[in-house]
Amino acid sequence: MNNFNFEANREYAQSLDKQDTLSHYRSEFLFPDDKNGYPCVYLCGNSLGLQPKSVGQYITEELNDWGKYGVHGHTKAGRPWLNYHLQAREGFADLTGSHEHEVIAMNTLTVNLHMLMTTFYRPTKERFKILIESTAFPSDRFAAESQIRLHGHDPKEALIEWTPKNDELLLDDLQQVIDKEGDEIALILVPGIQYYSGQVMPMQEICQIARKAGCKVGLDLAHAVGNVELNLHEWAPDFAAWCTYKYLNGGPGSVGGAFIHEMHHGGNGDEQLLGWWSNDLESRFKMGTEFVAAKDADLWQVSNPPVFSLTPVIASLHMFKEASFKKLREKSIQLTNYMDFLIQTAFTGQIESITPIQGRGCQLSLVIRDSSFNGKAIFNSLTEKNVIGDWREPNVIRMAPTPFYNSYEDVYEFVERLKKSIAENKN
Numbered sequence: 359m360n361n362f363n364f365e366a367n368r369e370y371a372q373s374l375d376k377q378d379t380l381s382h383y384r385s386e387f388l389f390p391d392d393k394n395g396y397p398c399v400y401l402c403g404n405s406l407g408l409q410p411k412s413v414g415q416y417i418t419e420e421l422n423d424w425g426k427y428g429v430h431g432h433t434k435a436g437r438p439w440l441n442y443h444l445q446a447r448e449g450f451a452d453l454t455g456s457h458e459h460e461v462i463a464m465n466t467l468t469v470n471l472h473m474l475m476t477t478f479y480r481p482t483k484e485r486f487k488i489l490i491e492s493t494a495f496p497s498d499r500f501a502a503e504s505q506i507r508l509h510g511h512d513p514k515e516a517l518i519e520w521t522p523k524n525d526e527l528l529l530d531d532l533q534q535v536i537d538k539e540g541d542e543i544a545l546i547l548v549p550g551i552q553y554y555s556g557q558v559m560p561m562q563e564i565c566q567i568a569r570k571a572g573c574k575v576g577l578d579l580a581h582a583v584g585n586v587e588l589n590l591h592e593w594a595p596d597f598a599a600w601c602t603y604k605y606l607n608g609g610p611g612s613v614g615g616a617f618i619h620e621m622h623h624g625g626n627g628d629e630q631l632l633g634w635w636s637n638d639l640e641s642r643f644k645m646g647t648e649f650v651a652a653k654d655a656d657l658w659q660v661s662n663p664p665v666f667s668l669t670p671v672i673a674s675l676h677m678f679k680e681a682s683f684k685k686l687r688e689k690s691i692q693l694t695n696y697m698d699f700l701i702q703t704a705f706t707g708q709i710e711s712i713t714p715i716q717g718r719g720c721q722l723s724l725v726i727r728d729s730s731f732n733g734k735a736i737f738n739s740l741t742e743k744n745v746i747g748d749w750r751e752p753n754v755i756r757m758a759p760t761p762f763y764n765s766y767e768d769v770y771e772f773v774e775r776l777k778k779s780i781a782e783n784k785n
Contacts, residue, residue: 364699371770374696380681380689380761386411387607387763396744399772403760404556404581404721405748407607409670416673420665437672441639443663449675450615453606453683454579454598455589459623459654462616463668467580468497470599470616471547472505473658477622477630478545478574478596481509481516485544489535489573492521495553498578502547518543529563540571547575550582550598554750556713556721558586562593569594580604583615584678585719587687590617597622605720605760606678608671613663618655627651633660681762689761690720696766697722697759700773708780712754721758723750730784739779745772 364370375381387408390398400408423435432440446463454461464470479488486509488502503513520535522528536543546568551558561577568575577598582588584605590598598617602608627636627649634642636657641650651657678686701709701724708728713721726733737749747757759769 364696366700366703368767368770371696371766374692374766378689378766380685381765383677383681384763384765386677389763390744390746393744394742396775399745399768399775401745401747401757401759401764401768401772403605403607403762403764404553404585404756404758406603406610407605407674407760408763409609410607410673410677412673412677413609413670416669417666420669439662439665442665442668443659445672446613446615446668446675449672449678450617453583453588453675453678454600454615454617455587455593456591456617457620460591460617460620462618462655462659463613463663463671464616464659466611466614467578467599467601468501470614471498471501471576471578473631473660474576474597474599474616474618475501475505475545475547477618477658478576479505479509480629481506481511481544485542485573486511487516487518487539487543489518489520489539489543489546489548491548491552491559492519493552493554494547494549495578495580498547498549520548529560529567532564532567536567536571536573540573543571543573545574545576548577550577550579550588551585551719551721553581554723554754556581556718556723556756558582558714558717558719560717561595562589565593565595581721582719584683585690587683591619594619594621602671602674606671607674607762609667611667612671613668616655616658618658620654623654623657625651625657627657630658631660635659635661677762686761690759693759693761693764693766693769694718694720694722697757697769697772700770704773704777705780709776719758720760721756724755724757725753726755731780732783735783736776736779739783740772740775743775743779745775 387410423431427434437445443463447458447461450461451458490502506513506516520532522531550561565575574596577595579598579600583600601614602612603610636652638650638652698711709724709726711722712725713723733753737755
């Protein structure tokens, strides 16, 4: 058992909440209603973040500006729509360790992966394979397979799966694959955080290995952005993409984000799909037939951003700036450690986290090891007790105490309800 110097009682959890300098943000989010007499314990920010109360105000402001200005809202709105995506640039850059001109708010995650692979997956006769992590989120696999097929190759031959043996040998495993097939790999596409286990991948080292092998490298940061520290400019992947509805609390289907390292800026647009918004702003409204490429990440933006879908993201990014990601991350580590401590204290040998202690964000992936218990039945029982997490086949319960709106007492209450669910569902 890891000794985190915590105590397993409610009074102690409450004392931690009293010391928490970020605790006031909890009241700035909307929680689901009570259910079956239980107040909601929401531990599902790794799937969909809660709604900040400020979102309503922000959207109302945009609706009012639309009503007041009509088309002139593109220039006269409080947050002018003409370059509305720029409202997200500072926040995206801060959370990803990027320069502002390297990030862009556009589309959604898998659309962005396709847009970016149009540029960075350029198979040749010699290099035509894509390497993915074997348990990557299905959408990444589907996107990679479809890109391979569109270029006339067979995914059975051109898609390589990297299956790490364990935490310690993870990079050794990758290097072995690169040593064997690196001369044929055009692109490495891996997650920043493995969605099933919650393991933070060694992104910097992966980028270094890819560059040394002459492979392009892209990162899917869906579970990483707003969760763990990122330093994309320094790590220098060729590209990255992320959604904004998990830890960024942007709402279902909200506008995603993308990173293109500045070493790829300055092109003429020959290596990407283009649209009006890829055109340089100074020439865009001259309505000419000659394309003038945007000079930075805007070159990858095909069309104007949907204002109402981007507004909640902007509202949330303003909260991140106010709160300080450094402070949020410090609380996140403490919250997750506390949950781990309570699980180990209460369920020694019965339940364990498969998420590495060194190398995790908010999420703990819990596995029921005791064969006398049915994991899915226990998860369903927790749901009836208004604990909102998620289940991932075949046997993982994912719980993510999120520092913006979760308290230490939330974590304690989750474990108490878990005890009840286990007592009620023994085989």
